[in-house]
Amino acid sequence: MKKILSFVFALTTLFAMFGITSCDKDDEVTPGPLTLHFENRAGNSKLNFGQAYTNAAGESVTFSTFNYYVSNLKLKKADGTTYEVPNSYFLVKGDTPASQEITLQNVPGGDYVGVEFLLGVDSLKSASDISQRTGALDPAGDAQGMYWMWNSGYIFVKVEGTSPASTEAGNLFFYHIGGFGGYSSPTINNIKNISVASSMNEKASVSKDSHPEVHIYADVLEVFKTPNVLSVAEHSNVMFAPFSTSIANNYADMFSLDHIHND
Amino acid sequence: MKIKYIKLIALLFGLAFTTFITSCKPEDNQPDISLFLPANFPQPVYNTDTNPITPEGFALGKKLFFDPILSRDSSVSCGFCHIPTAAFSNAAHPVSHGIEDKLGIRNAPAVMNMVWHTTFFWDGGVHNLDFTGLNAIQNPVEMDEQLPNLMVKLKRQQTYRKMFTDAFGSDEINTQTLTKALSQFMAMLVSANSRYDKYVRNEAGGNLTPDELEGLQLFKEKKCNTCHATDLFSDFSFRNNGIKDSFDDDKGRFLVTLNPNDTGKFKVPSLRNLQYTYPYMHNGSIGTLEAVLQHYAGGVLPSQTLDSLLIQPDGTPGIPMTELEQTKIIAFLKTLTDPQFIKDPRFAE
Structure with a gap:
């Protein structure tokens, strides 16, 4: 009797083990890399600095800077669960192709259908002490020109260029948009939650053998439209000001997931 | 044998003592870098644990x-x-x-x-x-x-x-x-070794004259210490003290908060070492302590965001003070001068 019991127990254990193993496909347990490629666009074409485009107000605009912070990345699986990329702070710079390719290592294996992130730097990090300001967040390093020294905080989105419509010297226009909500007194918060997914239901399959690349478009002309038409003639220079929230509401929808490579 | 033993012990003690003295003696030209936390100050805000001073x-x-x-x-x-x-x-x-x-x-x-x-x-x-x-x-x-x-x-x-x-x-x-x-x-x-500091800490050299003591009393009676609070002589809040009545050239705290109620407000400065830090106010527009007191007594300019403490019950701006009262308050303010601080060789260029 005792023997039979132990046999049943052993069998059950074996089944259970087998069951667990068979339920997890190999590629799902094996982590792998995933690359997010940010491609800067101007409407239907690739954004070229120095080339003239027409904004929603019908003004000619030529760009020289298009930088933005991507932080707190989350990868979304089909079943609705998400993988939070730890300590993810990236600065995408228009003039630095390497910054436009963000490769995440050790992403848990599986099929991902969407990407979520903050456009900007979260308030906790924005108020953190100097020891946490490394890499993309180093005011004297990568964040140079993307940090307000006089009003401690990051510039989340920086768009600069020239336009005949500008009222500034040299026809320059400047949009330096930031504001994390304030440290001791509440103020504007221009951090935006971004969520993109493939309209074709494409998936990024991460495994040790597959290194998917997710192509995300960032359309600079969206900074000038929906819900508010931004006219360079009316606002040639917007930095830390109440009107910046209108521009932030525009850039909230400048991202789209264009396509995914799985190779 | 016994004597030898004692000698040895004495020698060992001597050696240990010498070592002790040497190790405790700060090296030459190394200043004392222990952070001075005056007994009359509140708890510090900056955390030196994240940046120990060496x-x-x-x-x-x-x-x-x-x-x-x-x-x-x-x-x-x-x-x-x-x-x-x-x-x-x-x-x-x-x-x-x-x-x-x-x-x-x-x-x-x-x-x-x-x-x-x-x-x-x-x-x-x-x-x-x-x-x-x-x-x-x-x-x-x-x-x-x-x-x-x-x-x-x-x-x-x-x-x-x-x-x-x-x-x-x-x-x-x-x-x-x-x-x-x-x-x-x-x-x-x-800086916390002014005559006033020594007075409140009951230390040698902490003698205030009757005029200075009356000035201190007036400082409290006139509610100067509401903004210039604690022995840091600031509550570190942001206030409009009526230096100007239009702020197009410098909106002060508004620039940081974008709150219209913060227009023309500036951080309350400490009153320590006033004798060394002239001219006064955020824009350095007042040159003497006498003129500062005159400003508060009769020169406060009204505007939307003027601090309520600077408005009298009948709506008149300013803090009523006689000339004699002003003189005594100034006498008190000068007791906040800390010559030891400005002469400290550790801090000199």
């Missing part, structure tokens, strides 16, 4: 503070506008002078008792001591230097490579080590 870090911070290399054209240092003998303010200059004789719009405040401050600069735009230097270095009308370029310049100097290594264990000069060194120096700038 002789090497302090020495490096001091060198950086007084080195014009921090400015774009190597012309001005932090100490150029924050002069030790002026309690680290810029005496006789209404507004700060930057490189190429560029003028700022505000008076260079006294760098003292920094570890108790909750925010920095007149508008409180910076909320951590470690970030204060970065602002002055990059401000186009102050030092106008780009930080990455400053790093390159510092790394080129053997002296700095050695000093950063001594202070932080690596010759890697980066934002963390640069700011922390500067903070170590600034943190040490504690």
Whole structure:
């Protein structure tokens, strides 16, 4: 009797083990890399600095800077669960192709259908002490020109260029948009939650053998439209000001997931 | 045998004692870098646990503070506008002078008792001591230097490579080590040995004259101590004290919060070392203490955001004070002068 019991127990254990193993496909347990490629666009074409485009107000605009912070990345699986990329702070710079390719290592294996992130730097990090300001967040390093020294905080989105419509010297226009909500007194918060997914239901399959690349478009002309038409003639220079929230509401929808490579 | 034994013990004791003395004696030309936390001050805000003050870090911070290399054209240092003998303010200059004789719009405040401050600069735009230097270095009308370029310049100097290594264990000069060194120096700038301090701490030399004591009493009666609170003589809040009635040239705290109620408000300054830190107010527009008291007595300009403490029940702006009362308050304010602080050789350039 005792023997039979132990046999049943052993069998059950074996089944259970087998069951667990068979339920997890190999590629799902094996982590792998995933690359997010940010491609800067101007409407239907690739954004070229120095080339003239027409904004929603019908003004000619030529760009020289298009930088933005991507932080707190989350990868979304089909079943609705998400993988939070730890300590993810990236600065995408228009003039630095390497910054436009963000490769995440050790992403848990599986099929991902969407990407979520903050456009900007979260308030906790924005108020953190100097020891946490490394890499993309180093005011004297990568964040140079993307940090307000006089009003401690990051510039989340920086768009600069020239336009005949500008009222500034040299026809320059400047949009330096930031504001994390304030440290001791509440103020504007221009951090935006971004969520993109493939309209074709494409998936990024991460495994040790597959290194998917997710192509995300960032359309600079969206900074000038929906819900508010931004006219360079009316606002040639917007930095830390109440009107910046209108521009932030525009850039909230400048991202789209264009396509995914799985190779 | 017995005597030999005793001799040996005596020798050993002697040796141990000598070693003890030697190890406790601070090395020559190494200043005392223990942070002075006066008994009459509240708890400090800056956490030195994240940046422990060391002789090497302090020495490096001091060198950086007084080195014009921090400015774009190597012309001005932090100490150029924050002069030790002026309690680290810029005496006789209404507004700060930057490189190429560029003028700022505000008076260079006294760098003292920094570890108790909750925010920095007149508008409180910076909320951590470690970030204060970065602002002055990059401000186009102050030092106008780009930080990455400053790093390159510092790394080129053997002296700095050695000093950063001594202070932080690596010759890697980066934002963390640069700011922390500067903070170590600034943190040490504690002024709390005025006659008033000695009076409240019952220390030798703490004698106040009857006029000064009456001034102290009036200071409280007139509610000056509501804003100039605690023995730091500031509550570090932002207030409009009626220096101006239009703020188009400088909106003060509004620039940081974008709250219209903050228009024309500036951080309440400490009243310590007033004799060294003239001229007064955020824009350095008042030259003497007599004129400051006259301002509060009869010169306060009304505006939307004027502090309610400066409005009398009948709506008249200002704090009613007779000339005699003003004289006595000034007598008291002068007891906040701390000559020991401005003469401290540890802080001198």
